[in-house]
Amino acid sequence: MAYSDKVVDHFNSPRNMGSCKKDEDGGGTGMVGAP
Amino acid sequence: MKLPIFLDNHSTTPMDPRVLEAMLPYFVEKFGNAASRNHAFGWAAEEAVDNARKQIAKLIKADAKEIIFTSGATESDNLALKGVLEMYKEKGNHIITSSTEHRAVLDTAKSLEAKGLAKVTYLPVDKQGMVNPQDVRNAITDKTVLISIMLANNEIGTINPIQEIGKIAKEKGVLFHCDATQGVGKIPVEVQAMGIDLMSFSAHKIYGPKGVGALYVRKKNPRVRIAAQIDGGGHERGMRSGTLPVPLIVGFGKACELCDQEMASESARLSKMRDRLEAGIMAALEESYLNGHPTNRLPGNLNISFAYVEGESLLMGMKEIALSSGSACTSATLEPSYVLRALGVGTELAHSSIRFGLGRFNTDDEIDYTIKKVIEVETKLREMSPLYEMAKEGVDLKSVQWAAH
Numbered sequence: 001m002a003y004s005d006k007v008v009d010h011f012n013s014p015r016n017m018g019s020c021k022k023d024e025d026g027g028g029t030g031m032v033g034a035p
Numbered sequence: 036m037k038l039p040i041f042l043d044n045h046s047t048t049p050m051d052p053r054v055l056e057a058m059l060p061y062f063v064e065k066f067g068n069a070a071s072r073n074h075a076f077g078w079a080a081e082e083a084v085d086n087a088r089k090q091i092a093k094l095i096k097a098d099a100k101e102i103i104f105t106s107g108a109t110e111s112d113n114l115a116l117k118g119v120l121e122m123y124k125e126k127g128n129h130i131i132t133s134s135t136e137h138r139a140v141l142d143t144a145k146s147l148e149a150k151g152l153a154k155v156t157y158l159p160v161d162k163q164g165m166v167n168p169q170d171v172r173n174a175i176t177d178k179t180v181l182i183s184i185m186l187a188n189n190e191i192g193t194i195n196p197i198q199e200i201g202k203i204a205k206e207k208g209v210l211f212h213c214d215a216t217q218g219v220g221k222i223p224v225e226v227q228a229m230g231i232d233l234m235s236f237s238a239h240k241i242y243g244p245k246g247v248g249a250l251y252v253r254k255k256n257p258r259v260r261i262a263a264q265i266d267g268g269g270h271e272r273g274m275r276s277g278t279l280p281v282p283l284i285v286g287f288g289k290a291c292e293l294c295d296q297e298m299a300s301e302s303a304r305l306s307k308m309r310d311r312l313e314a315g316i317m318a319a320l321e322e323s324y325l326n327g328h329p330t331n332r333l334p335g336n337l338n339i340s341f342a343y344v345e346g347e348s349l350l351m352g353m354k355e356i357a358l359s360s361g362s363a364c365t366s367a368t369l370e371p372s373y374v375l376r377a378l379g380v381g382t383e384l385a386h387s388s389i390r391f392g393l394g395r396f397n398t399d400d401e402i403d404y405t406i407k408k409v410i411e412v413e414t415k416l417r418e419m420s421p422l423y424e425m426a427k428e429g430v431d432l433k434s435v436q437w438a439a440h
Binding site for chain 1: 348352421
């Protein structure tokens with residue numbers, strides 16, 4: 001049961017990764033997990 | 036150095052070419068059934084099996100007549116627990132085992148409990164995974180018929196004080212079964228000196244073929260009797276029926292002989308490589324924690340938890356190296372390893388553990404490559420990790436109230 005190509009792709013080149021500065025304007029918060 | 040590298044020798048091992056060579060004649064030329072007493076094909080097979088029994092017995096300092104062949108250590112564990120319980124049911128039905136045993140012992144014990152055939156005490160282990168012999172002594176009652184404690188743990192490599200437990204068992208007149216699958220052939224095992232009455236082990240952990248294992252059943256002081264779980268012909272002294280897989284048994288015997296000859300030098304070599312791997316990784320990566328006993332562990336075993344990074348992602352990042360993890364995703368359920376939990380390791384660290392299992396065919400080049408890769412992938416993953424970022428800023432992660440929804 002190998003990992004699918006999509007999973008491997010996202011693992012090797014993660015998109016939308018990074019951090020915002022705490023006092024930066026325009027940053028929002030979100031919740032993690034399944035609703 | 037060939038890729039992929041195999042560093043998961045606790046799950047299985049490649050077969051030694053010398054073992055394969057010893058097995059080959061028994062597939063096509065000397066293919067007789069060892070139980071056929073009337074012709075040369077059967078006699079040749081029987082001779083090969085007897086020879087293998089001697090080689091296996093020599094490794095564990097037992098008598099050849101005390102070796103029963105099974106399909107593997109799982110079957111041997113089943114046979115030991117169920118066979119003893121059935122045979123000694125007049126005496127009692129209490130089994131003492133530990134919480135870090137292999138599933139083959141734990142699931143068998145749970146199944147016996149569920150059927151109402153046994154009462155089981157699961158002893159705790161200390162922070163490094165060792166069973167305390169005093170706990171064993173305190174748990175013995177007049178209904179105890181079996182103590183089952185493993186020689187060395189397959190996940191964290193910790194070696195249990197088997198000799199002391201064997202002494203206690205002998206003193207109290209309780210049978211002592213030892214699941215020695217990970218230890219036989221790697222560290223010295225002597226059934227007499229260790230006071231062991233029943234012992235399970237298998238071939239494929241010591242560079243032999245998969246599909247064959249053995250149960251050592253003591254013949255004297257005391258004479259141990261077990262009820263067969265597989266009937267049909269009364270093979271193996273009535274303890275395990277079924278035609279013997281002669282080629283696999285020949286391989287098993289050869290593998291044991293090789294271990295007997297090479298154990299001392301091999302364990303020294305593996306310990307050195309393992310220590311180098313450990314030092315290389317832990318010096319370079321902060322917040323990495325060793326699981327298991329620091330010195331009293333199997334020569335080729337290393338188990339490290341890397342905080343803030345989940346185990347499976349590390350394995351994905353190192354696809355040219357075969358390793359194992361105690362994290363939830365790599366088990367069928369979402370539960371982290373029960374062995375690590377028994378050590379008191381927190382859930383986050385249990386999810387981030389990696390197990391390295393070095394073996395006979397690993398080289399120094401492979402270790403160097405692995406050290407480099409682990410550091411590289413860990414660093415990259417930690418950079419991505421929000422928990423790592425929070426920890427670096429000084430946030431105490433234990434104080435965070437995670438909102439669930």
